[in-house]
Amino acid sequence: MSYDQSYPFPQVFLVDDSGRPQHSAQPPGLIPCWSFPPAQQRLRSRGKSEGCMGIRPGVALIVLLLFLLVFAALGFEAYQIMNIQKELRQVEPETEVAAPQKQMGFYEPQISGEDKKDRPAAHVIGRIEIRHQDFKTLRWEPKTGQAFISGGVAYRIEDGALQVNESGLYHIYSRVELFFGKCSSTSSFDHSVFVRRSGHSSPLRLMEAHRMGFCSQQPSRTFTTDSFLSSAQQLKKYDRVFVNISHPNLLSHSHYGNFFGLYQI
Numbered sequence: 378m379s380y381d382q383s384y385p386f387p388q389v390f391l392v393d394d395s396g397r398p399q400h401s402a403q404p405p406g407l408i409p410c411w412s413f414p415p416a417q418q419r420l421r422s423r424g425k426s427e428g429c430m431g432i433r434p435g436v437a438l439i440v441l442l443l444f445l446l447v448f449a450a451l452g453f454e455a456y457q458i459m460n461i462q463k464e465l466r467q468v469e470p471e472t473e474v475a476a477p478q479k480q481m482g483f484y485e486p487q488i489s490g491e492d493k494k495d496r497p498a499a500h501v502i503g504r505i506e507i508r509h510q511d512f513k514t515l516r517w518e519p520k521t522g523q524a525f526i527s528g529g530v531a532y533r534i535e536d537g538a539l540q541v542n543e544s545g546l547y548h549i550y551s552r553v554e555l556f557f558g559k560c561s562s563t564s565s566f567d568h569s570v571f572v573r574r575s576g577h578s579s580p581l582r583l584m585e586a587h588r589m590g591f592c593s594q595q596p597s598r599t600f601t602t603d604s605f606l607s608s609a610q611q612l613k614k615y616d617r618v619f620v621n622i623s624h625p626n627l628l629s630h631s632h633y634g635n636f637f638g639l640y641q642i
C-alpha cells in the first residue's frame with residue numbers, strides 16, 4: 378500500500394461495501410486531528426497567563442503587605458498626636474507667682490500621715506502646784522486639752538521630764554507666765570531648760586533666761602510677765618529634758634500660758 382508523502386497528515390482510506398480498502402486519489406476534505414503544541418511552548422504560554430495584569434501573586438502579596446505597614450504606621454502616629462493634644466488640653470495654665478509673704482510661727486516640714494503618727498514629738502501644758510523652794514523642776518499635764526505624747530517620746534510623771542528614745546536633732550521650746558502680786562524694781566526670775574544624760578553626773582543646761590526690770594514704775598502693783606525659750610538641740614537616746622523656774626509659786630493659773638514641748642526635726 379502506497380501513499381503520497383507530500384501530505385503532512387496521514388492518508389485516509391475508504392472502504393466500499395465489499396469491505397476491501399480503496400485508495401483515494403484525492404486528499405479527503407475531512408479535518409484531521411490537531412496536534413498539541415510542544416511542551417516548551419505550553420510552559421511559555423502558561424507563564425504569560427499567570428497573575429493579574431502580568432503580576433505574579435507573590436509579588437502582589439508583598440506589595441499589599443508594604444501598603445498595610447505604611448497605613449498602620451500613619452494610624453499609630455495619628456493616635457499619638459491625638460493623645461498629646463489631649464494631654465495639652467488637660468494641663469492647667471501656670472499661675473502667677475505670688476509675692477513672698479512673711480512666715481508666722483514655727484516651720485514644720487510637710488510629712489505624710491504615717492510618718493507624722495510615729496514622729497517623736499510631745500507638747501505638755503502647765504500644771505499648777507505650790508512650790509516654796511527655788512529652781513524646782515516643773516510638772517506638766519501630758520493628756521489635758523491639746524497636750525499629747527507621740528513617737529519615741531515619753532513623759533516621766535515622777536520628775537516632769539520629756540524623755541527621747543531616739544537620737545537626733547530636736548526643736549525644744551518652753552514658755553512660762555508669772556503673776557507678781559507686789560512687783561518692784563528688784564523683782565526678777567530665772568527660766569531654764571536642761572537635760573540629764575547618761576554618763577553625766579550633773580545636768581547640761583540647754584537654754585536659760587533671766588528676767589528683771591519688767592515691773593511698772595509704780596511700786597507694789599500687780600504685774601504679769603512671761604518668758605519664752607526655743608532652740609534646736611542635738612539629743613541622744615534616753616536623754617531627759619526638764620524645765621526649771623525660780624519662782625514656781627508665782628506661775629499663773631493659765632494652763633495654756635505655760636507649756637513645754639519638743640519634736641524631732
